[in-house]
Amino acid sequence: MTTYQLEPIAALATAPGIGAIAVIRVSGERSIEITNQLFYGKNLTEQASHTAHFGTIRNADGSIIDEVLITVFRAPKSFTKEDVVEISCHGSEFIIQQILRRLMAEGVRLARPGEFTQRAFLNGQFDLVQAEAVADLIASDSDASHRAALTQLRGGFSKQLKELRQQLIDFVALVELELDFGEEDVEFAHRDQLRQLMLTIRRVLHPLIDSFSTGNAIKNGVPTVIVGKPNAGKSTLLNALLNEEKAIVSDIPGTTRDVIEDELFIEGIRFRLIDTAGLRQATDQIEAIGIERTQQKMRDAALVIYLFDGRNSQPDEFQLAINEIRASGKPYILVGNKLDAISDETRQTLEAIADEKVVWISAARHTHLDELKSALSARVRLDAAVQTGSAVVTNSRHYAHLTGTDNALAQAIDGLDSGVTPDWLAMDLRVALQHLGELTGEITTDDLLDSIFSKFCIGK
Template sequence: MSIIQLEPIAALATAPGIGAIAVLRVSGEGAITLTNRIFRGKDLTVQASHTAHFGTIRQPDGSIIDEVLATVFRGPRSFTKEDVVEISCHGSEFIIQQILRRLTQEGVRLARPGEFTQRAFLNGQFDLVQAEAVADLIASDSDASHRAALTQLRGGFSKQLKELRQQLIDFVALVELELDFGEEDVEFAQRDRLRQLMLDIRRVLHPLIESFSVGNAIKNGVPTVIVGKPNAGKSTLLNALLNEEKAIVSDIPGTTRDIIEDELFINGIRFRLIDTAGLRQATDQIEAIGIERTQQKMRDAALIIYLFDAQFIFPHDLQTAISEMKDSGKPYLLVGNKLDTLTTGRRQELEDVAIEPIVWISAARHAGIDTLKEALSLRVRTDAAVQTGSAVVTNARHYEHLTGTDDALAHATKGLDAGVTPDWLAMDLRIALQHLGELTGEITTDDLLDSIFSKFCIGK
């Protein structure tokens, strides 16, 4: 692939704000020459790639803006595959703006969001899935999301899909060739081999499609709702999990009227904990609104913690709660609070009724909280998937194209079994190819690229 050297662009590559060091990135045709015009030190235009040089950035009148370190990267051995200079200066907002101003005076344009990564993609540094992983890697805020993004950046599933797509392209070409000999009843594309290829592709697709629920939780956090009767200890549990006084705790039933949310990291997974109003018959309009919000949060949740007061709950009430949790279709944990008040017989009675495991805690005494955290981690089961280095789909766009490919191949397989004509078969295969091509970026539009890279930070 030939390297495209586009007009030079520049932007702050480090986070905005005052800091010890800031890095400005310049990339594009003439980037080294243009930077050299404002740099006083060694002549950057004759320096080897991947070398750093101390000097100063100066105003047109020769006055010094700052002492800097200029690092030269010659294309194609750079992130964008263009000529690149990275200027490390002091992290003063004034200094940053003055250097950017000097660069624009020499003909450098300020970069748009994600434009450096977009140029890297256009120059074949990586495919579109890997390019999007750059943004995910920057935004990763947990061990799991970091590993998932890193796996994607290293190729993830896209390389395998590109190879399978090429094989499918070869078969589509043969099927369409048959259309030119429609009256001669010839078969260039061997149907058994085509069926096996479609089966092989779908075997790759299915684990990726199924991983999206895990991947979405890794990327965005697991919405985890704490529900139960009033005074079960929901707010106390939230405080115990967070190890801070986040929610107001009171013996008065119905204290929590609104939704309280915070985040907790367990084994590299981000949980979005949501404390809710107690589930009961509302006594006033405000409480009724709170309970309705609780029910909505339960519908939106990825995981439900059903907390009950082990001292006062009746066995049939526990059975009813378990039945409601099962009907919700959501993963849930049964958590019995006030363990310190339980007799052995009472605990056994509730465990016999529940049949399934109960996590026993005393939220007020912080007893059993570590056990609950481990149970939450195991219930989500994201860690094992990511620890193995398996590719996990975290992007809704990827999921959409993977399912679109699978649907098209499933339809093509049914058509193959039914003996459809080559034109109908080719149509389904072209739809599958379109989805795979848009997924990896082999088929793109300007609108698609603008939409993807506009979500990046300016200097990336």
Template sequence: MTTNLYQLEPIAALATAPGIGAIAVVRVSGEGAIEVTNRLFRGKDLTHQASHTAHFGTLRNDDGSIIDEVLVTVFQSPKSFTKEDVTEISCHGSEFIIQQILRRLMQEGVRLAQPGEFTQRAFLNGQFDLVQAEAVADLIASDSDASHRAALNQLRGGFSRQLKALRQQLIDFVALVELELDFGEEDVEFAHRDKLRQLMLDIRRVLHPLIDSFSTGNAIKNGVPTVIVGKPNAGKSTLLNALLNEEKAIVSDIPGTTRDVIEDELFIDGIRFRLIDTAGLRQATDQIEAIGIERTQQKMRDAALVVYLFDAKNVESGELQTAVDEVRASGKPYLLVGNKLDAITDATRELLETMLGEPVVWISAAKQTHLEELKSALSARVRTDAAVQTGSAVVTNARHYNHLTGTDNALARAVTGLDSGVTPDWLAMDLRVALQHLGELTGEITTDDLLESIFSKFCIGK
């Protein structure tokens, strides 16, 4: 078929998850993909069928024996995921059948695809930019409503199209600034400085919300590390078991029972929380407990959210105030949770909230009361779902974050230099750095090593 795309040698791979199932799909893409599949297929002549049509028939060995009854879907270039000629062979999900089909394809000159090679070809053929390509892997790996929405937003363009447009405007200005270097002795100014300054400020205004969203986006993608801390016997393990609805942690009246970190996951409002039960914070009585307490403190430093749980029945106000002040001083988002609500009066509850100066989520972990209120408070404290629900761009990828901050830093230097009257060569240097970061972010500037690093993390068949 005539096309203005560069079609690479045909590749094939299993596009569905490995293992025995009702059906499996083998994808073939590249120059001659339809012709190669047609040579194995007995049914309609696939080379004369319209794009996006499915055809029933059999796939044959070279001796004419039947491998399987299949359904072959034809996608003609450029109207396919890779923008190449593509066939998708739906067969029965037998590992033996799949291997026989791949063997026959290789006999016809098709090679096995590398991890992520289909998506890499889609990127190289201009189907989408690099940010969108990476979103394909994120979409496949999404395991919550929030991560699914974030990946889908990126796949649809997210912030990359806006950045590409701004980058092009910046390129135009850089060309003018560099033109000035050719007339260095004539003191000419082709790039209007006020307009350049405004453009840089406009780009930074776009960058800042994206940069700020990374902590939220990282939590969306990888789960929110939520550490439960408090004194021994505050009910941390009981709370973990109640939230998970299973006996995950050992519960005992003996202080210091939990000596190591216990982790599990809980989904709340489409957000994945990585709940971490820890050793109680107190003066250790032995070396093993001391190690557990040190791990607790490390988990607090690494956490995205801290739940400070205290025993409302047996609490000393000064000690509680000191502990809460330490949690606040950590700078981490936190929730104060009072346990054993059933054992205190309303007056005691109001007194404790007044002393702490902020609301407390009151529960009874042992009786599993008000746990839904706690879950709602956790969801509200993270504040991720609203950003994803409204379609706001959220940065979930560390590579994107690094290039966004690199762009912002370069533009900040350029604005400062512009205001202080630096020479065009110094100004151009910072602008080039900003352009490099933006280009690598969206894939307008790539290297083989960069593409290898990104696409090698994809699954084979995608």
């Protein structure tokens, strides 16, 4: 792709607020020359790429705004593949604004959100999947989300799909060429080879599509609801896991009447813990609303912690509760609370009823919480792909295009089996190509790019 330089833009590339250092990024046509007009030090227009230079930025009257360190990046060896200058100044809001005003006075425009990354994409620095990974990398707040974003930024699955898409384009061209010879019954696209290519693409797609549930959990956190009867210790458990008094704890049944949420990181995974009202027959309208919200949170959750009081769990009620949790179809963990007050005989009886592993804890005494955390991490079952750095789909836009491609290819294979005419076959293949092209950014619209890059922070 041919690179080009657009009008110069500038923005603060570091987080706003008072700090020791701030970095102002300038990119575009004449960005080095324009910055040089404000800079007192070496002549920046004569300096090599990837060099740093100390000096001062001054007002038009020659008065000093700040001492700065300027780094020069010449096209195409820069983030945007344009000429780029990065001005490192002191982190005063006043200084930052003064420098930006000086740049604007020389014809530089303030950058829109994500405009630097958008220019990098338009100049062929990376594809659209990689561009979106920049925002995910900045927003990553756990080890798993960081690794997933970094894998995408380095190419992830998009390079492989681009190669397969090109092979499919070649086949589509041959299929469409057949349409020009419709009355002569010729076949330029070898159908067995086409079938093998489509099957190969689908084999690449399926693990990516299947990884989305894991990827979504990595990116947005695992919604984990704590449910159980009143006074089972749900709020005490939430407080113990978070190591703070987040929820009100009381011996009075039904104290928790609304949903309380917070986040906990375990082994690089973000869990969104949700404390809920106890499951029982409501005694008033407010409690009934709380219990309904509990049931809704259970339906929305990715993981359920069923907490029960080991001292007061009657066998019949315990079996009924487990049956209801299992019927929900949600992954769950059985957690027995108040271990310090339970006999070995009671534990064995309840474990026999459950007929599966029970994690025994004392929430009040913080006993065996590490075992519970390990069980939570194991229950999520992050794919080995996350651990090894293989590609995981975390973006719903990517997921939609991957499934769209797969559906179109499945339909094209069915068409081959039923002997459809080349025009119908070409139609399904074009749909697959459209999805693959929009996924990697080889096919774009202004609305799509505006939607994606507007979500970026300014300065990136």
